[in-house]
Amino acid sequence: MTEFPVITTSGLTKVYRSGDREVTALDGVDLHVREGEVYGVIGQSGAGKSTLIRCLNLLERPTSGTVTVAGQELTSLAGRGQRASAPLRAARSHIGMVFQHFNLLSSRTVQDNVELPLEILKVDRRERSRKALELLDLVGLADKAKAYPAQLSGGQKQRVGIARALAGDPKVLLSDEATSALDPETTRSILQLLRDLNRKLGLTIVLITHEMDVVKSICDSAALMKNGRVVEQGTVAELLATPGSELARELFPVGGEPSAEDRTVVDITFHGAAATRPVISELSRTYNVDISILGAAMDTVGGKQVGRMRIELPGRFEENVVPIGFLREQGLQVDVADVTAEAVDEAVTPVPAGAPRKEGAK
Amino acid sequence: MQPLLYDRTLDTLFMVWWSGFYAVLLGIPLGVLLHLTHRGAILQNIVVNKVLGAIVNIGRSFPFLILIVVLIPFTRFLVGVSIGPTGAVVPLVIAAVPFFARLVEAALREVDHGLVEAAHAMGGGTWTIVFKVLLPQALPALIAGVTTLVIQLIGYSAIAGAVGGGGLGDLAYTYGYQQYETPLMIATVVELILLVTLVQVLGDRLVRRLAQRGTRASSLRVGLRRTRPEEPAAVTEAA
Secondary structure, eight states: OOSOEEEEEEEEEEEEEETTEEEEEEEEEEEEEETTOEEEEEOOTTSSHHHHHHHHTTSSOOSEEEEEETTEEGGGTOOSTTSOOHHHHHHHTTEEEEETTOOOOTTSOHHHHHHHHHHHTTOOHHHHHHHHHHHHHHTTOGGGTTSOGGGSOHHHHHHHHHHHHTTTOOSEEEEESTTTTSOHHHHHHHHHHHHHHHHHHOOEEEEEESOHHHHHHHOSEEEEEETTEEEEEEEHHHHHTSTTOHHHHHHSOOOOOOSSSSEEEEEEEEEGGGGGSOHHHHHHHHHTOOOEEEEEEEEEETTEEEEEEEEEEESOGGGGHHHHHHHHHTTOEEEEOTTSOTHHHHTSOOOOTTSOOOOOOO | OHHHHHHHHHHHHHHHHHHHHHHHHHHHHHHHHHHHTSTTSTTOOHHHHHHHHHHHHHHHHSOHHHHHHHTHHHHHHHHSOSSHHHHHHHHHHHHHHHHHHHHHHHHHHTSOHHHHHHHHHTTOOHHHIIIIIIHHHHHHHHHHHHHHHHHHHHHHHHHHIIIIIOHHHHIIIIIIIITOOHHHHHHHHHHHHHHHHHHHHHHHHHHHHHHTBTTBOOSTHHHHHTTSSOOTHHHHHHO
16 A cells, blocks of 8 residues: 555535436545555445445546546546547546446356456457456456356356456456445455455555445445535544544444443543553552443454443543543543533534544544 | 239238338437437437437328328339339338337337446447447347337238238238138238248247346257256256
8 A cells, every 4th residue: 555646536526406406416525545445435325425436437427626546637538418538438448347236238248248348448359358267267257257147146246347347457446335235245255355356456446335344344444425525534543543533433333321320431442552451450440430341342443453442430521530531541542422511522622513522632 | 822822922021021121220220319319318419319209200100001102202213113012112111210210219228227337437438338238238129129020011011012012911902802802811811910920939039038148048959958848957058
């Protein structure tokens, strides 16, 4: 992974007009995807993520804003109307795309499907065949070259879709809910394949999904979309280290309700070395407080071991300032959960609307 | 009676073959153009779409008998004669092109838009979309359309025959009906029924084979094997 941005959008806006109604699907999206990373865009349906990914190869024309892929500003290449200009088509042929419903031609064999982008690129017959077979081998379907899509399972169809997307030697692969039509086990194997391709070929992958597990298992970076806006983005490690990050909370939820009024509920996130120290018993001994553990989990996120715990301290927040300070000193990330008094927020940095209450301290 | 029936059958086949040939040749581009100029399609052009649509609708609403008469000068100009099988081909084509163009348009509309989108994403242009996606994917529906077209033309050619086009329609009318040769009339009608049935059966078979590509062995072997008892091996062999 390098710092070189391979996909950048700035001020990307898409407004759909139907009659006199206007729907803003994208509202000033600035996206930065670095070369060689797997970048996940997550959000609920209607959040605009599908529009966003379709704007990245201009299948959807943005109303305003720019899209730059691999140093080329696609928005300046766009032709008028629905027809794509020749330079835009040339650029598209080097951006791979896979789809939720695979979009394979039922009239062609698996091999001929993979050859289609090569036909568009006017590659000669022998080279087409060689390349298609090589790609099918790469996705583990060498023996299905002569089969028709109808003879394949969903996972196999998506592998063909991926092989086809790689035919133009793309630097970037766009994945539009590629695993959403697949069962959990097949989803895992497809994600594994994408991860392998990312590592083996240095392929940058942008994927959109509504499944947090997808982000958790393969993404280096992620963005959360709401109402056409990107409300959080960054590497998964950064997000987890951001107090109050909604994505972090979603990626790694801990539950648990406080047992009574006037309790302080604190979420603690452990990274690396901090995960192994006996901080909770130290806290209990040093300040002579009773601590209840409401919920806890350990997991691997973005390839790193992370732990999260929700604990409850007796008394209101004001009475617990010192123990919380102690936890921070231990290098832990501490978020005071929503259930405490309003007063907490006023002293700290402003929180975006809708984000959980938290303390601003890093 | 037999040589007469034979001659007139050849006339009918001549009319159906040539009018079918030209109707397909002209109807496919017209249908493609209608499809591509729709709102939101790649070559969106509302004016062209509306004008073509209007011409097609006018062509389709003409009663065939009247069309023949109206077209007499045009037919004479184009092929030198206005009667006989050759003269009948011109009005047959004029009637069949709009009919088939609509069938083509409907067939293309059924192609999954996701496939068109995938071709766009690969950098494909209009040519790729039409010749590598739309037409191949719509092939079963297009073949079904050709079947319908040919049957329609058999029917139309009988009408054309009755007003001087020759063929089986003429035979049934002038000999069978006007000269009270009932057996000849029955023979002619039976032959037309057999002809229509044959076209429909062959067309359906072809459509089935194309549509089932991949869901079972797609080669000709299936047709031969179907006479044998159930053969579960067919599917795995094709894989």
